[in-house]
Amino acid sequence: xxxxxxxxxxRKIILGFGDMFNNITLVRYNLDETEQERFVVPINYGxxxxxxxxxQGDPDLDKKVQITLPRFSYVLxxxxxxxxxxxxxxxxKFYPLDxxxxxxxxxxxxxxxxxxxxxxxxxxxxxxIIEHILPYFTPDYTINxxxxxxxxxxxxxxxxxxxxxxxxxxxxxxDSDTRYVIWTLKFTAHAYLYGMISNPVGLIRNSIVxxxxxxxxxxxxxxxxxxxxxxxxxxxxYGYTTTVMEYPYITEGLNIPPDFDxxxxxxxxxxxxxxxxxxxxxxx
Amino acid sequence: xxxxxxxNNYGAHSEQRLIEDIIVESIKIMGFDAFYLPNDNDAARDLxxxxxxxxxxxxxxPLELYLSNSTEYMGEKEFFSKFGLEIRNNVNVILxxxxxxxxxxxxxxxxxxxxxxxxxxxxxxxxxxxxxxxTNQTKDFFMLGRKVPYFxxxxxxxxxYSQEVIETGVDIIDEVLTxxxxxxxxxxxxxxxxxxxxxxxxxxxxxxxxxxxxPKNDTFLIELGNLRIGDTILYKTTYNSDDVSAKIVGxxxxxxxxxxxxxxxxxxxxxxLTEFTILPRNVANYGYGTYEIKETVxxxxxxxxxxxxxxxxxxxxxxxxxxxxxxxxxxxxxxxSYIYGTSSNAKYYIFRTNELGTSPKNExxxxxxxxxxxxxxxxxxxxxxxxxx
Numbered sequence: 001x002x003x004x005x006x007x008x009x010x011r012k013i014i015l016g017f018g019d020m021f022n023n024i025t026l027v028r029y030n031l032d033e034t035e036q037e038r039f040v041v042p043i044n045y046g047x048x049x050x051x052x053x054x055x056q057g058d059p060d061l062d063k064k065v066q067i068t069l070p071r072f073s074y075v076l077x078x079x080x081x082x083x084x085x086x087x088x089x090x091x092x093k094f095y096p097l098d099x100x101x102x103x104x105x106x107x108x109x110x111x112x113x114x115x116x117x118x119x120x121x122x123x124x125x126x127x128x129i130i131e132h133i134l135p136y137f138t139p140d141y142t143i144n145x146x147x148x149x150x151x152x153x154x155x156x157x158x159x160x161x162x163x164x165x166x167x168x169x170x171x172x173x174x175d176s177d178t179r180y181v182i183w184t185l186k187f188t189a190h191a192y193l194y195g196m197i198s199n200p201v202g203l204i205r206n207s208i209v210x211x212x213x214x215x216x217x218x219x220x221x222x223x224x225x226x227x228x229x230x231x232x233x234x235x236x237x238y239g240y241t242t243t244v245m246e247y248p249y250i251t252e253g254l255n256i257p258p259d260f261d262x263x264x265x266x267x268x269x270x271x272x273x274x275x276x277x278x279x280x281x282x283x284x
Numbered sequence: 285x286x287x288x289x290x291x292n293n294y295g296a297h298s299e300q301r302l303i304e305d306i307i308v309e310s311i312k313i314m315g316f317d318a319f320y321l322p323n324d325n326d327a328a329r330d331l332x333x334x335x336x337x338x339x340x341x342x343x344x345x346p347l348e349l350y351l352s353n354s355t356e357y358m359g360e361k362e363f364f365s366k367f368g369l370e371i372r373n374n375v376n377v378i379l380x381x382x383x384x385x386x387x388x389x390x391x392x393x394x395x396x397x398x399x400x401x402x403x404x405x406x407x408x409x410x411x412x413x414x415x416x417x418x419t420n421q422t423k424d425f426f427m428l429g430r431k432v433p434y435f436x437x438x439x440x441x442x443x444x445y446s447q448e449v450i451e452t453g454v455d456i457i458d459e460v461l462t463x464x465x466x467x468x469x470x471x472x473x474x475x476x477x478x479x480x481x482x483x484x485x486x487x488x489x490x491x492x493x494x495x496x497x498x499p500k501n502d503t504f505l506i507e508l509g510n511l512r513i514g515d516t517i518l519y520k521t522t523y524n525s526d527d528v529s530a531k532i533v534g535x536x537x538x539x540x541x542x543x544x545x546x547x548x549x550x551x552x553x554x555x556x557l558t559e560f561t562i563l564p565r566n567v568a569n570y571g572y573g574t575y576e577i578k579e580t581v582x583x584x585x586x587x588x589x590x591x592x593x594x595x596x597x598x599x600x601x602x603x604x605x606x607x608x609x610x611x612x613x614x615x616x617x618x619x620x621s622y623i624y625g626t627s628s629n630a631k632y633y634i635f636r637t638n639e640l641g642t643s644p645k646n647e648x649x650x651x652x653x654x655x656x657x658x659x660x661x662x663x664x665x666x667x668x669x670x671x672x673x
Contacts, residue, residue, distance in 0.1 A: 012661055019658040022651040023640060028337050028447075031328050036338045037614050039447055039466035040640055042649030046366030054362070056648035057369030062410040063646045066371050066442035068464045071649065073366040119367050121446035123333040146661040174418040177359075177372070178441055 005196035009147055010112075013191050014076055016145045017114050017159065018043060021072055024132060026125055041129060043072035046117070070120040070129065077113045082190065085109035095151045096234030100200035104151055107192035114159075118183040123168070126183050130164070133185070137161035148194055155192060162186045203234060219247050294429020303427060304434045308380045311435075315350040318377075320384070321401035321413075321452060322393050337446075341401055344452035345388045349402070352376035352437060359441065368648065373442040375414065377402065378423075380435045395419060395436070402440055403457050411456055414440035449612055451578070451597070458578065462599050463646040465611040470623065471636040472570050472606035477518075480504055480560045488557030490521045495545040495557060503620055507562055508543045510570055510633060511535060516563055517547070521555035571622065573630025575601040580626045581610060583618055583634075589626055594618065598625065608632070609642065 022043050028036040048056075057063065087106040094101045120126040140158040147155050169180040207225040212218065222245040232238035325340035352375075359374035384396060393400075396419050405411040416438050423437040424430075445464050452458055482488060486498040495517075499505045511517070511532060518527040534546035575581065575598050582592035589595075594615030601608050608623065617637045624631045640651045 012658075015654055015658045016662055018650065018654040019662055022654045030338060035614050037447065037449075037612050038616075039613065040651060042466075042647065042651060043654065044368060044648070044650045048368070050364045053364050053369045058371070058646055060645070062408060063369075063371055063463070064408075064411055064413045064443075064460050065445040065464055065646075066373070067367065067369075067444055068647045069444055069446040071367055073368075075366060117366055121444055122330070122335045122337040124330055124335065124337050125446070143662065149661065174420075174439065178415065178417060178444060 003196050007148055007194050009191070009193055010076075010079075012145055012147065013112055013157065013189055014045065016143050016157065017076075017112075017187070017189060018045065018074055020141070020143065020159070021074070021116065021133070024072075024129060026070065026129060028125075041070050041072055041118075042068070043074065046073040046075040067119075070118065070122075070125050072116060072118055074114055074116045077115055079110045079112050082109040082111045085190065093151060093153070096203065097200050098233040098235055100202050101234070102151065102200050103198045104148065104153075105195050107147075107194045110191055110193050112189040112191050114187045114189065116185040116187065118185070120181045120183075121179075123181055126166075126181055130183055130185075134161070134164070147192065148197070150197060153194070158190045160188045160190070162188055205230060221246055296428060300428050300430045300434075303430075304380070304382060307434050308382055311348050311350045311378060311380055311383070315348045315378075316404070316406055318347055318349045318405065319344040319403040319452070319454060319457060320347050320388060320396060321345075321403060321450075321457070322388070322397065323400055324392075325449075336399065338449075339399075339446075340449040340451075342449065342451045344403065344454045344457055347379060347383055347387055349404070349438075350378040352378055371442055373412070374417075375404075375407075375440050377404075377438050377440060378435050379438055381433050384436070395421075396438055401443060402438065403454075405456060413443040413445070413457070413460055415443045417441045447612075461597070461611045462609075462644065464644050466613070467599065467609050467611050467642045467644050468596075468613060468617060469638050469642045470608040470610065470617065470634045471638075472608060472632045472634060477564060478507065478562045480507075480562070482558060484560075485557075488560065490519065490523070490551070490553075490555045490557050492552055492554070493547050493549050495519060495547060495560065496542065497545070497557065497560065498539070498542045505541055506620070506633065508545075511545065511562070517545070518559075518561035518563065519547075519549075519557060520559035521551075521557055523551065523553060523555040525558075527559075527561065570606070570635075571630065571632030573625065573628055573632075574603070575608065575625045575630045576628045577601070579628055581608075581623050582626065583615075583621050583623050587622070587624060587631075589624070606632075608634075 021041075024041045025038055026041050027038040030036050086109060089106055089108075091106045092103045093106070094103045118126060118129060120129070137160070139162075140160040142156045142158045144154055144156050147153050163184075163186045165184040165186075167180070167182045167184070169177075205227055207223075209223040209225075210219055211221040211223070213220055224243040224245070225240050226242075228239045228241045321341040321344050323336060323339045324342055325338055326336060328338045329336050357373040357375060360372040363370045363372045379396060381395075396402075396416055398416050398419060400416050402414045402416060403411060404414065418439040420437040420439060421433040424434045427434065445460065447466055450458055450460050484500055484504045486500050487496070488498070489496045497508065499508060513532050513535060515532045516529060517532060518529055520527060528549060528551065530547035530549040532545055533548050534544075536544040536546075538544060577598060577600065579598050580595055581598045582589055582595040584592045592615070594613065594617050596610035596613040596617070599609045599611050610617075617634070617639065619634060619637055621634055622631045623634050638652070640655055643649055643652075
C-alpha cells in the first residue's frame with residue numbers, strides 16, 4: 001500500500017449527490033394560486049469548519065437576520081462495504097494509450113450513506129419541495145459519473161432513498177424559539193472505489209489463434225493477425241493484416257463447399273477472417 | 285364589596301396617566317429609535333398550516349424602544365449547524381402602548397403582533413431585524429389597577445428570513461434583500477462576438493458598401509436592431525473569403541424586417557453575403573436609460589407590463605459592467621430578451637442569466653460551486669430531472 005494514488009471518487013460522489021438537488025426551484029403562490037415569487041433553494045455541504053461558516057455567513061459582522069430559509073444541507077454519514085456487489089478481484093480492465101495500455105483491478109463496492117436535510121420556515125414550502133423530489137426515487141435514481149476518466153470508466157450510481165423523516169418543533173412556552181420545520185431524507189449511493197492505475201505496458205501487436213478439431217486433436221487453422229501499420233498505436237487509424245494458414249487435414253471427412261478456396265485467403269482482411277470462421281464452424 | 289371604600293388604589297385615572305407619562309418619557313430618554321414592520325399580507329395566511337408563506341413588509345413605522353436585557357443577547361447566539369451560521373439572538377424591548385397607538389395606524393394594527401418585525405438600527409453596528417415572538421402585556425402587572433397596559437414587553441428573536449417581500453422604503457431595512465435574498469445577476473453586455481451565417485437570413489447581399497439583410501430569426505433581428513452607427517462589424521462575401529472589418533456609417537430599415545447597413549468598406553461590387561459578425565460592444569448598444577434602484581423590472585413579449593412574463597425588484601445596476609441584480613423574482617427570467625424598468629422606462633437586452641443565483645453577501649451557498657465542480661464528470665446526456673418545478 002505504499003503506492004500513491006487518489007482517484008477523488010469520494011469527492012465526486014459527494015458532489016454528484018449534491019448536484020441532484022442544487023437546482024430545485026420553489027414557487028410561492030398567492031391564495032388565488034397565482035405565482036408570488038420563485039427562487040432556487042440554496043444547498044450547502046454540512047460539515048464545514050466553524051470559522052469558514054462564520055466567514056462565509058457573516059463576513060463583515062453585519063448580518064441582519066438569523067438565517068435565510070429554506071435551505072438544503074447534506075452530509076455523508078459513512079461508507080460501508082457491500083458484500084452483495086462483490087466483483088472478482090483478479091480481473092483487470094485495460095485502457096489503451098499511445099504509449100501502451102494502462103490497467104486497473106476491479107473496484108470494490110461501497111455504499112455511501114447520505115443525509116439530506118431541508119430546513120424551511122413554512123410547512124407549505126417543505127411540502128412542495130419534498131413532493132418534487134420523492135417521485136424521482138423509485139426507490140432509486142441513477143446518476144452517471146465519470147469515476148475514472150483516465151480509464152474511460154463511467155458508472156451509473158443508483159441513489160436509493162431509504163427513509164424520509166419530518167420533524168416539526170412547535171410546542172413550548174413563550175420563550176421557545178419560533179417553529180422549526182426540518183425534513184431529513186436518507187439515501188444510499190451504491191458506488192465503487194477503485195485502486196491505483198498501473199503504469200503503461202506494451203501493446204499486443206501479434207495475435208495468433210489456433211483452431212483444433214477436438215475429435216482428432218489435429219490443428220485445423222492458424223490465424224495470425226497484426227496491425228497495419230505494424231507500429232500503429234491504439235489511438236491511430238489502423239487496420240489489420242491477417243494470415244490464415246490451413247492444415248491439409250482440414251478437409252478430411254468434411255463436406256467442403258465448391259467455392260471454398262483456402263489458398264486465396266492467405267492474405268485477408270478482418271471481414272474475410274470472420275467469414276472464414278463462420279464457414280469453418282459451418283463445416284464442422 | 286369587601287375592600288375599603290375610603291381608599292381607591294386601583295381606579296385613579298390621573299395617577300395612572302402620570303405613571304404612563306413617566307414611562308413614555310423614560311423610554312424617550314433612555315431608549316432608542318427603531319422601526320415596526322407589520323406584515324400587510326396576512327390575508328394570504330395559510331389557515332391549514334397556520335403560517336404566512338407570502339408575507340409582505342411594505343411599511344416601517346418609527347418607534348422608540350427601551351432594551352430590557354441590557355448586558356447581553358439572550359438565546360443561543362452564534363450557532364453553527366449543518367445549515368451554516370445561525371445567529372440565534374434574542375432580546376426583549378419595552379414599547380409604550382401610547383407611542384405605538386400614536387405612530388401606527390390603529391385601524392389595522394391595534395397592537396404589536398407576533399410575527400411582525402422590529403428593526404433595531406444600532407444593534408450589531410449596522411442594525412438587526414427581529415421577529416416579535418411574543419407580546420407581553422402584563423409586564424407592568426396592572427399597576428394601579430389599569431386594565432390596559434402602560435407598555436408592552438416585546439420578546440424578540442432574530443428574524444429567520446424566508447424570502448419575504450421587504451419593501452419599506454427605508455434603505456437600511458431594505459438592505460436585507462441585498463444581503464440575504466435570492467439574487468440573480470443578469471448580464472447585459474455581450475462580451476463575446478457573435479457570428480451569423482447564411483442560415484440566419486433569407487437573403488443577404490453586399491452591394492457597394494451596403495449590407496442588405498433580411499434576417500430569419502428573432503435573435504439576429506434583435507441583434508441587428510441593437511447596432512449603432514460607429515459600431516464595427518466583420519463580414520465575408522463570395523468575393524472575400526476572409527473577414528473584412530468595416531465601420532457602420534448608416535443604418536436603414538425597410539420592409540418588415542429588412543436592414544440596409546451602410547459601411548465604410550472600400551469594396552465595390554455586388555456579392556452574396558456569406559458571414560456577418562457582430563463584435564462585442566459597450567452597454568449602450570444593448571438598450572437605453574438608467575434603471576432606478578428598487579424599481580420593478582419585467583420581461584414581456586410585447587414590452588407592456590400587463591403582459592409581463594417575469595417581474596422582479598431591481599437591486600443594482602452597473603452600466604459599466606452591464607450587470608443587473610434582481611430579487612423577489614416572479615416568473616422565469618429569459619435569456620435573449622429585454623428587461624424593462626417600470627418607473628425608469630429603461631430597457632436593456634439580457635444575454636445571460638445565472639439562474640442558480642448569486643450568493644448574496646451574507647448568505648453563502650454551494651449551488652453554483654457544486655454545479656461547476658460536478659459539470660466535468662457528471663454525465664449530462666440527460667436533462668437534470670430535478671430542475672424547475
